[in-house]
Amino acid sequence: MINLLASILLLLAFAMLSQRRIKSLIKLFIVQGMTLVANTVVIASTTSQTHLYYSALLTFALKVVILPWILLRMIRRLNVEWDVETLINIPSTMLVGIAIVIVSFNLALPISQLAGTVAKSTIGIAMACVLLSLLMMITRSKAISQVIGFLSMENGLFFAATSTTYGMPMAVELGVALDVLVGVLILGVFFFQIREKFESLDLKHLEKVKEE
Amino acid sequence: MIEAILIFPLLGGTVLAVWGHRSWAPELNSLVSFCTLSAAVLLASKVLLHGPMSALHEQFFVDSFNVFLMVLTAFVAFTTTLFSRPYMRNEEALSGLSNYQMRLYHSMYQVFCFTMLLALLTNNLGILWVAMEGATLATVLLVSLYRTKASLEAAWKYFILCGVGIAQALFGTILIYFAAEKVLGPGGTALLWTHLDVAKGSLEPTVLSIAFVFLLVGYGTKVGLVPLHSWLPDAHAEGPTPVSAVLSGLLLNVALYAVVRCKILVAGALHSHFADDLLIGFGLVTVLVAAFLLWKQKDIKRLFGYSSIEHMGLMTFAFGIGANFAGLLHMTVHSLTKSAIFFAVGHAAQRSGTQTIEAIKGLIKTPAVGWGLMLGAIAILGMPPSGVFTSEFLILTRAMSTHPWATPILLVALGVAFTAIFGKVQSMVWGESEGRALPHAPAFSPIVLHLALVLLLGLYIPQYLARWYSEAARLMGGS
Numbered sequence: 001m002i003n004l005l006a007s008i009l010l011l012l013a014f015a016m017l018s019q020r021r022i023k024s025l026i027k028l029f030i031v032q033g034m035t036l037v038a039n040t041v042v043i044a045s046t047t048s049q050t051h052l053y054y055s056a057l058l059t060f061a062l063k064v065v066i067l068p069w070i071l072l073r074m075i076r077r078l079n080v081e082w083d084v085e086t087l088i089n090i091p092s093t094m095l096v097g098i099a100i101v102i103v104s105f106n107l108a109l110p111i112s113q114l115a116g117t118v119a120k121s122t123i124g125i126a127m128a129c130v131l132l133s134l135l136m137m138i139t140r141s142k143a144i145s146q147v148i149g150f151l152s153m154e155n156g157l158f159f160a161a162t163s164t165t166y167g168m169p170m171a172v173e174l175g176v177a178l179d180v181l182v183g184v185l186i187l188g189v190f191f192f193q194i195r196e197k198f199e200s201l202d203l204k205h206l207e208k209v210k211e212e
Numbered sequence: 213m214i215e216a217i218l219i220f221p222l223l224g225g226t227v228l229a230v231w232g233h234r235s236w237a238p239e240l241n242s243l244v245s246f247c248t249l250s251a252a253v254l255l256a257s258k259v260l261l262h263g264p265m266s267a268l269h270e271q272f273f274v275d276s277f278n279v280f281l282m283v284l285t286a287f288v289a290f291t292t293t294l295f296s297r298p299y300m301r302n303e304e305a306l307s308g309l310s311n312y313q314m315r316l317y318h319s320m321y322q323v324f325c326f327t328m329l330l331a332l333l334t335n336n337l338g339i340l341w342v343a344m345e346g347a348t349l350a351t352v353l354l355v356s357l358y359r360t361k362a363s364l365e366a367a368w369k370y371f372i373l374c375g376v377g378i379a380q381a382l383f384g385t386i387l388i389y390f391a392a393e394k395v396l397g398p399g400g401t402a403l404l405w406t407h408l409d410v411a412k413g414s415l416e417p418t419v420l421s422i423a424f425v426f427l428l429v430g431y432g433t434k435v436g437l438v439p440l441h442s443w444l445p446d447a448h449a450e451g452p453t454p455v456s457a458v459l460s461g462l463l464l465n466v467a468l469y470a471v472v473r474c475k476i477l478v479a480g481a482l483h484s485h486f487a488d489d490l491l492i493g494f495g496l497v498t499v500l501v502a503a504f505l506l507w508k509q510k511d512i513k514r515l516f517g518y519s520s521i522e523h524m525g526l527m528t529f530a531f532g533i534g535a536n537f538a539g540l541l542h543m544t545v546h547s548l549t550k551s552a553i554f555f556a557v558g559h560a561a562q563r564s565g566t567q568t569i570e571a572i573k574g575l576i577k578t579p580a581v582g583w584g585l586m587l588g589a590i591a592i593l594g595m596p597p598s599g600v601f602t603s604e605f606l607i608l609t610r611a612m613s614t615h616p617w618a619t620p621i622l623l624v625a626l627g628v629a630f631t632a633i634f635g636k637v638q639s640m641v642w643g644e645s646e647g648r649a650l651p652h653a654p655a656f657s658p659i660v661l662h663l664a665l666v667l668l669l670g671l672y673i674p675q676y677l678a679r680w681y682s683e684a685a686r687l688m689g690g691s
Binding site for chain 2: 107111116130143154157164165166171183
């Protein structure tokens with residue numbers, strides 16, 4: 001069950017890498033959040049770690065309800081709901097993605113050998129999710145897609161924390177959640193400011209500042 | 213006591229979010245920072261008398277490593293508010309900042325101070341991460357305060373680069389927790405630094421070495437280590453100058469503090485020079501690249517931003533070779549000198565109406581600004597008798613005995629930096645003045661105070677400070 005959910009997460013990471021519609025990207029982000037919640041609940045019930053239920057609840061509230069709501073509202077108000085991003089070279093991005101997965105599995109090998117958790121085999125997948133999101137941030141030029149990449153990277157980290165250690169202490173998790181929420185709100189303000197000044201959310205316009 | 217230090221800026225930030233645009237807001241801002249400073253000094257004197265202490269179920273702690281950084285942070289935060297009083301009033305008059313922007317500025321300034329002090333005082337590596345990310349969020353809005361194209365771009369770059377960087381640090385923190393949980397058991401204590409320090413010998417070395425790479429890349433982005441430095445000059449150049457002063461004076465220091473705290477644990481677990489070698493490598497590359505990039509700078513604030521990168525590289529190198537005493541001293545004097553320079557630079561740019569070095573001339577006509585910049589530059593370039601000379605001398609002699617091959621590289625970098633900065637500063641300070649008169653007189657006292665302290669530290673280091681330095685140096689496993 002845990003392995004199944006982990007492989008779904010990996011598939012979703014690849015799907016996000018190749019998704020061109022911004023609205024569909026947000027939908028994929030919601031599915032990713034739900035898979036994460038399901039995974040946390042499964043681990044919680046098989047190991048009877050009660051604090052994981054709370055963190056599943058927190059994840060659900062933040063990543064399935066609040067953040068997608070903010071993002072969807074934002075793209076509606078910015079009127080970019082139906083925007084399609086031109087992605088160059090999807091096949092080669094995919095190939096780089098596959099290479100990343102192989103590297104992450106190798107890197108995770110010593111860690112998963114030491115782990116005593118039920119989900120130790122999924123640490124490699126967690127690491128791959130983090131790095132694939134990083135790849136997504138690099139290949140995208142739209143501001144909103146970069147932010148979704150950032151958020152899915154945070155999802156990957158959360159997944160890594162649950163599968164290696166059954167989650168971080170609650171105080172830390174709350175702090176991280178607060179930071180993410182505030183970060184997205186600030187970015188929302190930013191979108192409007194960037195749009196006002198540059199008349200576009202395409203970050204290609206942004207590469208003017210100097211390295212004279 | 214520890215709570216008081218954190219409550220003042222948090223409360224101040226809330227109050228200033230509502231009344232930050234009033235005519236008395238700059239004074240209130242200073243008052244809040246002064247209260248924070250008083251609390252920090254009181255706490256430091258307690259530590260001096262009774263030794264290290266912890267509070268709130270060990271969630272917060274003060275030892276000889278963070279006590280002086282705490283006082284330094286509170287001090288620079290206070291003097292920067294003194295500088296920001298006339299500076300922001302001039303900005304309000306010259307570039308027409310709205311009430312909303314003034315509220316944002318004052319409130320976020322205090323929130324930023326809060327996150328810095330939280331990062332320093334917390335005993336929990338997870339909270340340290342949260343505080344560092346909070347500091348990014350608070351300063352992002354400050355960098356984009358003017359809403360110009362360039363400032364928005366700088367802020368976006370800052371946010372994305374530091375966000376990605378700090379996500380790597382979170383992964384490193386998770387790995388440390390993973391290794392510690394096996395030794396200390398699950399739950400809150402496995403992330404407490406004091407507990408980790410006791411148990412560091414039995415932590416799993418492979419996991420910790422992977423963790424350190426992630427932590428170094430993560431927090432190193434905020435320190436401004438090459439090749440992760442590109443946000444730093446942009447953020448320094450585009451934000452209001454008090455923000456540049458606290459970025460250089462506080463944020464970089466605290467980020468390096470986070471790296472060193474993690475390094476102590478990793479070095480204890482590894483029994484090898486892996487962590488040290490990484491610090492030496494990153495440090496040397498940073499010093500060298502930043503020194504050569506200084507030549508190309510045309511913007512005065514970018515110039516000193518690159519100078520900060522160079523000095524952070526030097527400190528990283530110092531902690532790598534085990535010249536910890538010198539590294540800590542350099543942290544102190546660099547923070548004081550660089551913020552003093554930014555105070556002078558801020559008024560210089562206001563007076564000339566531009567940040568372009570070629571267009572700034574005859575600063576000496578306003579003696580506080582001209583002499584402040586000149587003396588500050590001389591001090592930061594490591595001329596005796598400034599404290600920067602002492603610390604650089606100590607780092608170099610140490611490098612000579614342990615890593616002789618690195619000394620020529622450092623000397624070349626320092627020489628290049630000297631000629632680059634000195635030439636540019638000279639052309640700005642002398643010559644005919646073309647500046648305008650400022651509506652509010654520039655703040656002279658913070659510049660004098662900082663430079664006097666740097667001079668003092670070059671001539672004489674108080675005994676208790678030296679004791680803190682050497683105790684902290686021993687904690688890091690060197691001298």
